[in-house]
Amino acid sequence: MTATSAPTAATRTRDLFLIGNTTDELGGVTAWTHQMARLFTAAGHRVHVIGVYEHELKMPLPADPGYRITALYPSHPPSPRTLRGTARLNPAARRREARRIDGRRQASALLSSLFREAGPGAVAIVTQVWPMEWIRAADTAGVRLIGMSHESYAYTRACHRYRSVKRDYPHVDRWVALTQEDADDWIADGLNNVGAMPNALAHLPAVPSPRTENVVCSIGRLADQKGVDMLLDTWAEVAPDRPDWRLHLYGAGPDEAELKARCARLGLDRSVEWRGRTDDVQGALAGSSVFVQSSRGEGFPLALMEAMANAVPCAAFDCAPGVREIVRDGEDGLLAPVGDVDALADRLLRLTGNRRMRDTMGERARENVQRFSQEKVLGMWEDLFALLER
């Protein structure tokens, strides 16, 4: 059994396709794609990253990443627009629609030819829902298809992607959720080809945070999903009891002005620092002793893993199975029911008020989070590839 002892290199070289919406968009899934592409390449696989189109807002990639990158379209493809009523008589609209369908056929043909070139044992990992539109039309003979979900079941359930999943994914070889709990939810929903695969921790910093500063830190976009409004409410309950502690908020986003106004209204301006977007996450974590996450919804939050890798203990809303999977409540971090501001404040008070608790939890977190190390996750992927071949 290899479930516990992961191999360091692939037992067999494969052609791997990683297929997403874009090749280089700035965002979580694309970052994951290139992280895994590097890993798979290093393990000896032939990796090919495919996106539907190239994004304008690019993430920095090396000139020669060591694997192929292909975009099916040079820019965002036209959206399908069903011709209704009098629009059906409009020749321009009909031409546009015909061009769109023709373009889609060509893109699918390109995919088919890429798949045909692949050797036996090839696997295509579809990281997002949208590209399935092209894969469905392409010839996938000889390629095993793995669909991936990068968010919790509940989050998908509440949005438009749910219908696409239910339509396109019952027939792929494996539909992979982030945690076993999410996988169970999908199974209960009627999908029977579901597995689980965690995200990998990018890297383990050599030096953990010293946890000397009296700083609570939060990293995340200033958007509704991240629940910074609830974090401010929480801090309003914590700050009076911890006058020597400060809250550092890293990140930028659409709600910034509104949140700053709220902060001022709550009279927290003296203890809250707005630090803006940062690329130096390690630095931010090194300067803090407690990490807090107040999201309304998450998938398998990387920020939480990074904090734990830096030995910074976490307090978080238990908003998704991914959070419970990463943080073991009471052992290497503290969880509060989602939305329960009082409970989160209580967790923060406990962490900020007890140095020994911070130290033991932080060290244990750094230890425990390594079960999501790149080597372990790579081993799980190899296991999955092998399972699909059995």
Added chain:
Amino acid sequence: MSTRTGAAPAELFDVSVVVDCPAGTDPAALRATVASVTAQTLVGTEAVLVGDGAAQAGGADLAADQPHRVRVADAPRGTYVLPLTPGERLERDACRNLYAAARRTGADLVAGRWTRKAATGTKEHAPAWQAGLYRRSRVLTDVAEAPELVTRDALEAGYCVRRTLLDAVRGAGDAGAAPARTDTPHRGAAPPAPPPRAAYGPSRRGCPDGFASALAAARIALVPNLITTGRAATDPLRGLPEAVGAQRRALAALDDPELRGRRAHAFLVDHVLPCARAFLGTTRRERTERAAAYAQLLDGLVRDDALHDLAPLERIAVRLLADGDADGVLAAAYALEHPGTVVTPLVRDGGRVHWSPLRDGADYDVTELGHQHRALGSLHLLNRVTRCAREGGKLVVEGEVAVPFALLDGTDTGPRLVTAGLALTPRGTGSGERGDGGRATFPVDDLRLKPDAVAWRADLPLTRDLRPRGIGDRVWDARLLLGIDGERLPALRLFAEKETVPGREAALPARPRLTRLTADTWQPYVTAGHHLALALLPRRRPARLTDRATRYVLTFRPARAVKRTWRRLRKTYERLNSQRVKLRVYRKLLLRLPVSRGTVVFESHMGKGYSDSPRAVHEELMARRRGVRAVWSYATSPAGFPKDAKLVRRWSWRYLWALARAEWWVDNQGFPHALDKPKHTTYLQTWHGSAYKRMGNDEIRHKTQNAPQRAKLARAIDRFDHFLVRSEHDVNTLARAYRIPEDRLLRIGYPRNDRLVAARARDEREGRFPRPALAADLGIPDHRTVVLYAPTFRGSPTSGTGTSTRAGSQLPLDVQAFAEEFGDTHILLVRAHYTQTATLPLTPPGTVIDVSAHHDVSELLCLTDVLITDYSSIMFDYALLDRPLIHFTPDLDTYVRERGSYFDLRERAGGPVVDTQHELHRTLAGIKQADGDWQKARREFAATFGTYDDGGAARAVVDALFTRKAGGRP
């Protein structure tokens, strides 16, 4: 993947599906089963066909088709073995899911869901207990963690087991001893001496494989996946001997007393009870034989403790079956099928009620059913047909009605006067039991009274006296109308068995009014629900021809086209009246209509009734005759609303029209959130109660909603122009939680509470008596203490306990226990929350009254002497009356933890807070003596939470909003 290269010897296959074919296996079924195996996504799956029937059912051909994956009469070669029966099918991914879980967890046994066919039809379903067992993926090291695995039939299908373990288990089973539980995982360790490989025969003596393996496995993994489908439907009647055999073997193998107890209970629920229920369809002979045989068979398997966990009727059905009483089981089965029916001559013995004079042990106690509290008018009795035949142009029906409690024993009351008639009603005409549309009643003259039964005989001259139309009334139901001393019982249906009702020999000619071309024969028959009915049939040639012609006309092409068109038109009509279209029209068109001066639209609790503060405002407005036009919205029925108001159904076109043109909206909960307020409208939100639990933005649920959802609520709240508050508590809680600005708050109090303030003044002036008129309507005598029980709404209904079908009372309060203790001195009014309905158990008449349908709660409060509530906002209103109150809060801490609260109830309550019913009874008994101690706290409570409730709220509201000075025109 390293199993192939690692130290462990590589197996040829990952999963071997062993298909056990008994002699006489259907070749088609076997083919379907094997096809589901070869179609598995896990390529390393093989099918091994064993058993005597494999060769005869075409096993060799199947093996020849796929020689490398299908073999006959051979030893399985896979790492895991999955047993399957011909006819069952594996889900496409079944083996892959099982194998993945086995590898992930290192389990010896992996189990998942299975479904089985229903007795009739093509649908399949899973037993209810599977839902809990397989909700989440999990790993067990002991079956006690998931007892259903061995107490139910979980491991009859849908699992795979490590072959080495199975070999060991089978070896031990063959040796005649129960397999010992191995403490070391088989993984890595050498399995205990596997027997030589041999072709797997059917499961032999000892326990079934799955059950024995589960006891022996060191690790068990459960997965939520569906594994096996197409299991054969069980036959509860004929299948009992087999189930008994399995039960005896299982009990022999189980050591744990806890598991044995659960197994004994599950056996009764899963096998014995269904068997008893199935007695309804049997013939007399079969019934007698089976009852005698099963009584012996069940000997020792019906344990007392398991029996007493069942609901009363279930317990009796099982007990009777174990006693071999065939007719008794039949009666009990009928009672199970038709709840609320009295099927035997019940007897009273002291305070208890027993099943019948002969069956009066503790097992036959049915006091809990409450039949003893039923009035004659709601007493449904078993009415059994004993004979049905044709005699000289008449249909003769004889029957017997079981009468409980020796009602007809006239030794102390004098002879009872019993009258009877037999009613025939056409089915599906909506006439039912009421109204005489098409009903024919025949006299029943031949009545013989016994102390515990009424035997009757009716002669039905159907041909002469029953003249059906012939079309649209082809089935007629028979019911017996029984009257005792002038009081009528509910119409009793005629329970009949197939063998009692002859076929064509009992048929009579029929004379429909639309001539005999429509039909010509009356045919008595037994319905699927085991009741006697008459069918009007076309049996002779002319009627048959007409029948066929009619069928043709109704189904030939033009008729089908007409039906299609009709359906299309209906759909269009429905679409045009859908909420989406209404909303668009409201927004785009209706909102632009001019204002209709003086129109007020009222709504209370989303149209539930004419009640609460909107009612009080309405009455005040009308009394002052300011020329306003009142419009009231109702949800389902306009009954109970005032005559002088225009009534519109909620969400109807007229409702939208009224809302769009109204000058004022008055409401206590919120007009539909999607409806924007017109520019010319003033919205008075009276609200429906002060807050104890957290509301609005303070609610956890609200905080976790996404931005658009929260924006929607904020938009709906923003429509309020005025918001009534009763105290500064409301300002700090409700107004803050809903972000209502200070200038929109009216510190006036609730108009609905004016009545309470007035009632208190009256109490002080002239005392509590005479009670309000409502007391007489409800039948409350003056000498009883009136207790109102009004619990708050709970989002989730309190879950029933146990796995049996015992129906748990929905209310936290045990009403029966209450009635037993206080029935003579108190009267309990029960009011469920307006969004929740509760079914009350039966209690003696005049002790408990369900007042949930009474919408205006302040009327009820006025006649209440003691209030029992938990966290309902009713406590704030009731405090104004200054009468005693008890908080009965069995789940206070959980509730506060889950919902959050604005203050500590125990600290600030105006009455005692009790957690248990026992304590509640004690407190209630001594409430008079203790009341003086609570008076101060109560008055403080009233002053804090009802500061502005001074009795003039309605007047103040009208003054503030509906006068010329305030901007109102009238």
